[in-house]
Amino acid sequence: MSLPHLAGVVLELVDCAAAGVVTLDARARSAGADCPHCGSTSDQVHGRDMRRLADAVVGGANVVIELLMRRFKCRNPGCWALTFAEQIARLTSPHTRYTPLVRGQLTSIALALAGRAGARLAGVMSLRVAKDTLLRLVRATPEGPVGQIRVLGVDDFALRKGDSYATILVDLETRRPVDVLPGRDANRRPHG
Ligand SMILES: [Zn+2]
Structure with missing residues (x-):
């Protein structure tokens, strides 16, 4: 099965127990992320947050991606950002609860x-x-x-x-x- 918008994540659990809802527990596949402000790569995790994203319907069921998103410390001493939230290509963008597919x-x-x-x-x-x-x-x-x-x-x-x-x-x-x-x-x- 090819789901290109999920290529950047590892699916930990697929839960179909609730009627009409499929919940996917996912986390980023990469070890680190690039700071959006200075571009330097960091693998120093500062914290984690659960984010719920509505994805495209499958077989009439609503799909909810529960994504464990990390916040990294920027390791560049010249960067004004102390920490930054990771974004996953084709799946997340700041301040939206829809995946690009369903948006x-x-x-x-x-x-x-x-x-x-x-x-x-x-x-x-x-x-x-x-x-x-x-x-x-x-x-x-x-x-x-x-x-x-x-x-x-x-x-x-x-x-x-x-x-x-x-x-x-x-x-x-x-x-x-x-x-x-x-x-x-x-x-x-x-x-x-
Ligand atoms: Zn930075």
């Missing part, structure tokens, strides 16, 4: 069907995601030049939990976000 799937869904419709489609595909998360993925995609828009998608989403709402406009032909307006009313101009 790519969710971004494709979000660009095709932003908002509630996308969240419903993801649900059918056993990918649990909030519509606001899908809209944030749309906002995170690089913007191209905006030409004549023939099919416009509109949805509203919360900027932060319990905070104000914004309306996102998406060009449904180019699958690109066009604008984000404050408030829930798409007819309102951003500045009166």
